[in-house]
Amino acid sequence: MEEQAAQASKGRRPSGRDAKRAARTARSHNFVPYITRKIPYYEVLSQEGLELLEHNADTILQEIGIDFREDPESLELFKAAGADVQGERVRFPRGMCRSLVAATAPREFIQYARNPARSVLIGGNNTVFAPAYGSPFIRNLDEGRRYARIEDFRNFVKLAYTANSLHHSGGTICEPVDLPVNKRHFDMVYSHIKYSDKPFMGSVTQPERARDTVEMAKILFGADATDPTTGRPRTVVISLINANSPMTFDATMLGALKEYARANQATIVTPFILAGAMSPVTIAGTVAQTLAEALAGMTLTQLINPGAPVVLGSFASSLSMQSGAPTFGTPEPALVLYAMAALARRLGVPFRSGGGLCGSKIPDAQAAFESANTLLPTCLAGVNFVLHTAGWLEGGLAMGYEKFVMDADQAGMMHTLLAGVDLSDNGQALDAIREVGPGKHFLGCAHTQANFENAFYRSPLADNNSYEQWEAEGATDMAKRANTLWKKQLAEYEAPPLDPAIDEALLDFIARRKASFADSNI
């Protein structure tokens, strides 16, 4: 992984002028499996401020406690570990969760991809970009907004595979509502495996769906599913476990969490918070509560399987007083994000938050302002696993085709930002300044010639032509150009090779499992 990490800072996206060439290049040169940052973190709070919020989180865990609903096993585990359990309410002695998590949860871990060159290192100085997650609708310029189908799901897996700036295939990119609720996880996981070779996420909507995910991963990885040195299962799936904020975990999420933790698969324990509804309206209150909830959930993973990879997640939005709807890209969630990232570092665990979040229904200026105001803090704060990097519209209700490629472009820019300032002799460029001198220009000088090709990030979607040329070419907005780009990318998509025997075994497993119980939309 060290070599991959070393490459990360050199990441550049191609111009998009020739997607076919770019795709080939991607696989050989430009693709980095994840980013290793070379710029400092941005911190909004002092260490004293962070200690205060940790203290408050401990107060919440000790005084108020967390409810674990309909899950006697979890209650037993907490009790045995020293917690005070009254009914479904669990109160934790001050510091208990922190020390249990810090003792055994890994600071960083590898999630293996079926293509080893695409395995990701989650945690530390690294950033992994994954697509948006969970939308029932899709939107594009041609059809507007409609319910998502499995074909859309496959399209987004293909687009995520094509995007050099995205490192992960994601999970429930959109809900394939044309398939029965109790069987669609087979098709989703299969799509990730078949149409991409990047790492992917598992199903969490029922414990048995988590088990199906683990089974399919075992078929895919075969002997590679086990670490030959430790004999432990390798982490090949990462899954999203949301707390039912405030201060509650429900049986469904707990069931999935336990399945994955037992199988040594990674979980992201994420309090899902609309501040003002699920938490106080203040930043400091929201942060302390988020930390308390996440600590409780992460502790459970370590009680189930000490050492199981677990990520501290934070999803915080604020509530619109006018409409009661969540708002995105406003300053308050960014401040929560900066604080939570610092707290995760202090705890010594990987952190998930942020992405390209927005409340806008369409890929307009609102969507872009809000997304940029989320993605830039995401990167400066040091988020390790960025869910919702690309495609998010309408507070997560819709997955946008145009928005997806726009966000992937922005993620590409973040590769360049996170690479920081080159202070080598070539970066200092004093000889170029000597060569050119006052009143001349640098366009033709030797240093420019040698460096221009990779000097600046080049967006495939930004129009920087003259006004006259832009007008002659149809006076397009970015959304229109994005519409052209995603269609081109889908048309030129080529699937990564998959061993036919594995493919057959997977299809056989799915067919048998699907036949073993009736369709249902619950």
Next chain:
Amino acid sequence: MEEQAAQASKGRRPSGRDAKRAARTARSHNFVPYITRKIPYYEVLSQEGLELLEHNADTILQEIGIDFREDPESLELFKAAGADVQGERVRFPRGMCRSLVAATAPREFIQYARNPARSVLIGGNNTVFAPAYGSPFIRNLDEGRRYARIEDFRNFVKLAYTANSLHHSGGTICEPVDLPVNKRHFDMVYSHIKYSDKPFMGSVTQPERARDTVEMAKILFGADATDPTTGRPRTVVISLINANSPMTFDATMLGALKEYARANQATIVTPFILAGAMSPVTIAGTVAQTLAEALAGMTLTQLINPGAPVVLGSFASSLSMQSGAPTFGTPEPALVLYAMAALARRLGVPFRSGGGLCGSKIPDAQAAFESANTLLPTCLAGVNFVLHTAGWLEGGLAMGYEKFVMDADQAGMMHTLLAGVDLSDNGQALDAIREVGPGKHFLGCAHTQANFENAFYRSPLADNNSYEQWEAEGATDMAKRANTLWKKQLAEYEAPPLDPAIDEALLDFIARRKASFADSNI
């Protein structure tokens, strides 16, 4: 000024629902004359890295030197101060510029407004937002793009006056091309004085136009134009002096710089750099060259009038390899900005850069992505004087009406971001968490009731309604809503009172001056 500074962190913009009420509120409660940040700066380089770039700037000043064109007075001044002058080339002994600037240039200074409550403190921990500057064209949804007129100029002065998030009236907001080139400065300066009571910028296109600006300011401020304690002229005008990069200053800009410095008026010495054309294609090379050029120009202000307020400016964009056009909102200029802000702090002078820059021709997603990717670094880096905060389109060629109110909204968000995290007991909100407890919601709790009104930044332009409601209301994009908002703001605009005697004296001065020489478009 201390009281104003103390207020700054509480800055919030109103909802925009009722502009009239908002305008009244602004004048009583919500308006802060500038922002005093409560969050740390973001630094991309270590102190060692910054020292290296300072060393390189000194190497440029010493070895290569700067050309001062057609200005014997400046050459004499530099020679007398110890520089090596050969023809128009001035080479500076290592450290000379830095020590001259550091010795006498103020770390921060007040620019007085005719309404004392709107005077701004430029430098230190403070941020002042000013409108965009210099566009020959305007754009709005109704008319598209056309040449700007004085009526547009007045409109933008009114919109900047109306915007609580903007602290400054700016300068050449757009070029009134319906007026003769050699007389339009009278109408521009008069518009700033008449239609706003915020501080403003002066003309720089000829030395005599700078003198006219200073004369008009003297009429406006009367006895207040002089500091009663020191007897020195108060700083009531700030003006933009661009270097003719690379490493050149021309006679026009030098003439204006000298006029203003002699009159103790502020200048912003700004190398205007499209990296790849006017500087090397690398960040470190661009930064060192920018610092060298700015140091040379700032030194001249201190030789003319030690103690004259001067701001270190940086305007850096990168060049599109495809079109040769400048690009904005890409990562490289943001990295230049972070480095330059840190270098200005080390030098101990106020810093100008950033804003809401974009290359897009229209207020679409491209414009918003690029603007956010500039404005957020602007604020995190600690820019003191933010020119181009609102209205910028098409690389500065067009001033957008819709873009203006969209950017002003974003500037409002920055007030909240820069206020940071409230760690008071109310901010920590532990009692609210105790009151609500697991599984309940915070909507009705006492803490939420007490804090909701000012809890979250509220955008007047973001649509956060349900999809159904948004569709029922016309499925608008942000640009369409911005079109409605700027028209409403102009319709409800009320001019701040201006002493009729001063108004008459100004009009009389302008009439006499205009009659004293023929119209010309040079």
